[in-house]
Amino acid sequence: MGLFRWSQSRSLWMMHFCTGCGAVEMPPTMTSRYDMERFGIIPMATPRQADILLITGYLTVKTLKRVVRSYEQMADPKYVIGFGSCTINGGMYWDSYNTVKQLDLYIPVDLYIAGCMPRPDSIIDAFVKLREMIAKGEANGWKRYRENLEWYRTNQAKVFNVEKWSAIEP
Amino acid sequence: MVILEFFLVLIGITALGLLYGGIARKWSARIQRRYGPPFYQNFLDVFKLLGKKNTKSHGVMFALGPVIAFTGIILSLFFLPLGNSRPLLSFEGDIFVLFYLLVIAPLGMALGAGEAANPNATIGIARGLTLMLGYELIFFLSAIAVMVKFNTASLWKIVEIQGTFPKWNLFPFFLSAFAGLIALQGMMGEKPFDLIVAPHEIASGPMVEYNGKYLGLLQLYHAIAIVVETGLFVNVFLGGGSILTFILKTFFVFMLAVTIDNIMPRFRIGQAVKFYWKYPLIISLLGILVVFIWR
Ligand code: SF4
Numbered sequence: 484m485g486l487f488r489w490s491q492s493r494s495l496w497m498m499h500f501c502t503g504c505g506a507v508e509m510p511p512t513m514t515s516r517y518d519m520e521r522f523g524i525i526p527m528a529t530p531r532q533a534d535i536l537l538i539t540g541y542l543t544v545k546t547l548k549r550v551v552r553s554y555e556q557m558a559d560p561k562y563v564i565g566f567g568s569c570t571i572n573g574g575m576y577w578d579s580y581n582t583v584k585q586l587d588l589y590i591p592v593d594l595y596i597a598g599c600m601p602r603p604d605s606i607i608d609a610f611v612k613l614r615e616m617i618a619k620g621e622a623n624g625w626k627r628y629r630e631n632l633e634w635y636r637t638n639q640a641k642v643f644n645v646e647k648w649s650a651i652e653p
Numbered sequence: 654m655v656i657l658e659f660f661l662v663l664i665g666i667t668a669l670g671l672l673y674g675g676i677a678r679k680w681s682a683r684i685q686r687r688y689g690p691p692f693y694q695n696f697l698d699v700f701k702l703l704g705k706k707n708t709k710s711h712g713v714m715f716a717l718g719p720v721i722a723f724t725g726i727i728l729s730l731f732f733l734p735l736g737n738s739r740p741l742l743s744f745e746g747d748i749f750v751l752f753y754l755l756v757i758a759p760l761g762m763a764l765g766a767g768e769a770a771n772p773n774a775t776i777g778i779a780r781g782l783t784l785m786l787g788y789e790l791i792f793f794l795s796a797i798a799v800m801v802k803f804n805t806a807s808l809w810k811i812v813e814i815q816g817t818f819p820k821w822n823l824f825p826f827f828l829s830a831f832a833g834l835i836a837l838q839g840m841m842g843e844k845p846f847d848l849i850v851a852p853h854e855i856a857s858g859p860m861v862e863y864n865g866k867y868l869g870l871l872q873l874y875h876a877i878a879i880v881v882e883t884g885l886f887v888n889v890f891l892g893g894g895s896i897l898t899f900i901l902k903t904f905f906v907f908m909l910a911v912t913i914d915n916i917m918p919r920f921r922i923g924q925a926v927k928f929y930w931k932y933p934l935i936i937s938l939l940g941i942l943v944v945f946i947w948r
Contacts, residue, residue, distance in 0.1 A: 487704030494697040518687040520678070523694055528856035531709065531864035534701075558865040559706035 491534070491560065492617040494523045495610070498533035498557075500550055503540015505567040505600040512603040522610055530556040535613070536590075540600070541569035541582045544642055547589060551639060554590050561625045562617070564609060565592045568599045575599065588638045591624030659741060663730065663877075670876025671695040673904060677911040684915045695876070702869030709864055711769045718765015719863070719870040725757030726877045733884050734812045736899035743809035748796065751808065751885065752789070755840075758874065759785060762859045769862035777858020780922045781849040787929030788839035788846070794937040795829035795836065796889050798944045802826075808885075812893045821892040825947075829940030830890045832933045837906070839929065840882050843914035846925055854919075883907045 499509050512519050513526060527533045530553040542550060554563065565586045568574035573584035586592055593616065596609045616622040628635060640648040674695040682689025710716045731741045732751045740747075759781050766774040799822055800806050803814050815822050823830045839846035850858045863871060883903040891902050920928065 486700060490697040490700035491704065494694065494701045515685055515687045518682070518689075520682060520690050521688045523690050523697060528852045529861050531862055532857070532860070532868060556709075558708060 488620065489618065492614045495534045495562075495613070496527040496532055497524055497535040497537055498527055498530050498553070499537040499539060500553065501539050502542055502546050502550075503567060503569055505539040505569075508600055508603055508606065509537075509539065512606050517603040517607055519607060519610060522607075522614065524610055530554070531558065533557055534561055536561065536563045537566055538563065538570055538586060539566045541567075541574065541576050541579075542586065543581050544583060545581075547583050547639075548643065551590060559625050560617075560623075562593045562613060562622050563590055563624055564613065565595045566606070567601060568597060571595050571597065583642060589635065589642065591627045591635075593622045593624040655741065659730075662735070663727065666730065666880050667873055667876050668696075669900065670879045671699065671873075673879055673907050674876060676904075677907065680908060680911055681915050684912070695872070699869050699872050699876075702872060703866055705865035705869075708866045710867075711862060713768075715765050715768040715862070716867065718761050718763075718768075719867045719874065721761025721764065722758040723870055723874045725754055725761060726874050726881060728757070729754040729881050730877070732808065733881055734809050734888055734893070735884070736896040737812075737893050738896060739809060743807055745810075746806045748800070748806050748808045748811075752793065755881070755885075756785070756789075758878065762871075766859035766862065771861050773855040773857075773861045774859050776855050777849050777851075777861070781859065783922055784839055784846060784849065784925055787926045788836040791832050791929055791933045791937055792836035792840065794934070795826075795833035795940060798826055798829040798937070798940045799889055801941065802944050802947075808888055812888050815892050817892055817894050817898075822890045823892075826890065826940060826944075828936050828943060832937035832940060833886055833890060834906075834909075835933045836929075837882060837886050838910055838913060839925070841879065841907075841910055843910045844917040845920045847914070848919055848922055848925060851919060879907060883910075 499506070501509065511517055519525075524535070530536070534557070536550075536554055536557065538550065554561070563586075565571060569576060569582070570586040570592070573579070573582065576582045577584065583589065594609055594613050596605055598605060601609075613622060636648065640646065672692065672695070675690070675692040678694060679689040679692055729751055732743065732747050732754070734740045734743070763778040763782065766778055799811060802825075803811055805811060805814070811822075842849055848854075850860065855861070860868065860871060880903055883906040884899070886906055887899065887902045891906075894902075
């Protein structure tokens with residue numbers, strides 16, 4: 484089991500769900516200047532292959548539906564990083580009528596990166612932190628999601644203004 | 654005893670392919686002035702994928718697809734001479750069998766990915782099978798030049814007859830070898846022919862729905878395929894020698910492909926097939942003509 488966990492912490496495939504303005508910091512992080520591939524982190528094209536879901540910035544209610552759906556398509560173990568103040572408390576959209584304020588109510592977030600917008604340095608810092616957390620077995624948002632599925636579903640249904648909602652429709 | 658030996662070869666070749674892949678990633682990174690991942694990164698990727706918890710399957714064929722691909726490539730290992738060590742099976746005409754076996758993997762992928770019913774996968778499969786019309790023809794024609802000259806269709810005999818360094822087929826058959834190299838680029842799916850798995854365009858094509866353990870199996874398949882495909886080229890054109898020289902040669906051929914991959918853009922599918930049926934076709938036909946004149 485040690486081998487698997489070690490390789491999980493060293494090889495992370497990321498899907499960046501680029502919603503807000505913070506997405507503009509991703510290209511420098513991926514390319515030559517900051518080069519996140521040296522940590523074994525590479526961008527992946529589909530949620531099925533990904534390990535990290537990176538939410539870059541504010542989420543409208545409409546986008547949140549897609550995010551939850553993508554999150555549920557990922558294979559366990561999976562990790563979520565909330566990027567920018569918008570995912571923490573709404574950021575500068577704190578009084579907006581159609582963005583969600585706190586991402587943690589809808590999907591389990593393992594790590595937040597504060598800042599509006601965070602520099603590539605802090606993104607790299609977060610990746611290193613996440614790596615340590617996985618190696619120690621602390622990043623278990625995916626377990627939390629399984630155990631408290633009802634609670635998350637209730638929150639999701641509330642914000643989508645429906646009676647009952649499940650992400651993956653038959 | 655034979656079975657044990659074969660398993661050793663299988664494990665060795667898989668490790669070799671993963672190592673090549675890792676070094677290639679590092680090499681690409683250096684070309685792009687990045688630091689790059691560690692050379693053992695591909696091992697970690699495979700371990701991680703095999704250790705994933707819930708793997709989503711879309712049906713029986715979907716699950717069988719990677720298995721078929723993996724089986725096909727293992728079967729082709731039976732026929733591949735590794736330097737001077739004789740393959741498990743060799744007979745007159747085994748080179749045709751080897752070509753057949755290399756087609757099993759894309760077909761298995763096509764069957765498997767087709768069940769997922771993802772439009773990106775369908776596009777990827779269509780491209781893959783179309784591109785095959787291009788590179789198979791060229792690679793085959795360039796190998797035929799050698800077969801005609803040596804009057805044999807056995808890969809092991811071709812290796813045996815041509816011997817070591819100064820007598821490499823590369824020198825007398827340089828036209829065919831050049832065309833073969835271009836075909837190899839398409840066979841391995843490196844740029845400019847990476848349109849099957851174009852990640853930014855069709856979200857990694859046939860692999861789009863594969864996840865977890867299936868993806869791990871596909872990575873292993875890919876690792877072996879690297880060695881088998883470069884090994885095929887090495888055996889036909891770059892002579893025999895000890896197993897160490899075989900490793901060095903395949904490594905060199907693969908790194909050449911990766912270097913070209915790093916400096917090329919991507920063809921559209923129509924352009925790719927048109928390209929194959931124009932210049933490499935002419936070159937490989939010239940190669941055969943040379944053989945007939947030279948006899
Ligand atoms: S945190 Fe700032 S930079 Fe990021 S999405 Fe919100 S407003 Fe934009």
